[in-house]
Amino acid sequence: MTNESKKADGRSGARKTIRFLPVAPLPENLPEGRLAIADMANAFGVTHRTLHFYEEKGLLRAARVGPMRVYGPEEIQQMAVVNTCRETGMPVAVIQELLDQLSAAGSQDEADVIFRAAMTARKRELAAQQSTIRRQMQQINELLDFSAAHEIETNDNAPPASFSQVELRCLTLMAEGYPTSRIARALEVEPGEIQVMEKTIIAKFNSNNRFQAVAKAVMLGIVGH
Numbered sequence: 001m002t003n004e005s006k007k008a009d010g011r012s013g014a015r016k017t018i019r020f021l022p023v024a025p026l027p028e029n030l031p032e033g034r035l036a037i038a039d040m041a042n043a044f045g046v047t048h049r050t051l052h053f054y055e056e057k058g059l060l061r062a063a064r065v066g067p068m069r070v071y072g073p074e075e076i077q078q079m080a081v082v083n084t085c086r087e088t089g090m091p092v093a094v095i096q097e098l099l100d101q102l103s104a105a106g107s108q109d110e111a112d113v114i115f116r117a118a119m120t121a122r123k124r125e126l127a128a129q130q131s132t133i134r135r136q137m138q139q140i141n142e143l144l145d146f147s148a149a150h151e152i153e154t155n156d157n158a159p160p161a162s163f164s165q166v167e168l169r170c171l172t173l174m175a176e177g178y179p180t181s182r183i184a185r186a187l188e189v190e191p192g193e194i195q196v197m198e199k200t201i202i203a204k205f206n207s208n209n210r211f212q213a214v215a216k217a218v219m220l221g222i223v224g225h
Contacts, residue, residue, distance in 0.1 A: 017061075018074075018099065018103050018105075019105070020105045020106075020107060020108045020110070020111035021074070021081060021102065021111065022081060022111050022112050022115035023112070024077070024080040024081045025084065026076070026080050027044055027045075027080075030043055030076070031043070034070045034071060035071045035076060036068060036069070037051055037068070037069045037070075040071050040079065043076075044079060044080075044083050046083075051069075054079075057092055058099070059078075059082045059092070059096065059099065060075060060078060060079055061078070062075060063075075081099075082095060085098065085118075085122075088119070088122050088126070089122075089126070090118075090122055094122075098114070098118045101114045101118075102114055102115070163201070163204070163222075166187065166197070168222070168223075169186075169187060170183055170187065170194065170198065170201065171201055171213075171214070171217055172223050173186055173187075174198065174201070174214055175214045175218065175224075180194050180195055180198065183198075198210055201213055
């Protein structure tokens, strides 16, 4: 027996054989009989390295046919249990503890109870993590909302583009509540020109309408209250 075989046997002997394994879903189209390591990896969608890692950690056992690792029905079912645990994000150390408990189970019912308890505990952990994630997401959203509001406030307080004298006169009349027709008469220009001028003024304040533009003009002291 080579040193590598002795090490493998030592690892597989680190945990007692699990007589009663809980029911865990097996892959579809699973080949019958023993599986070589390549077939085992393909069936469960993992790499050879993952299977070696599981063996090193005592999560899985493999027999040997010459230099080749092979997995029988019991090893395949144990892999199904380990794979299910890993898919829930269960840490390796916790799976090791679970398998130790399963090794000590005296009946199938006891093994099933142990497995369900482990899954229930993991569910509680995930629920707690979910609550934490929601709280953290809320904090991020509040921070983003605050930053956006601060940015808008900063932009709102920034000096707008420069105004011509006639635009300032138009803005003053807008602030006094004059409609477009009266502003046109006061400035002695066509109403159409005043409409264009008002749109230009609104755009210079990055506003949506004349009321917002006037409010910003008052806030910035461009026109009086």
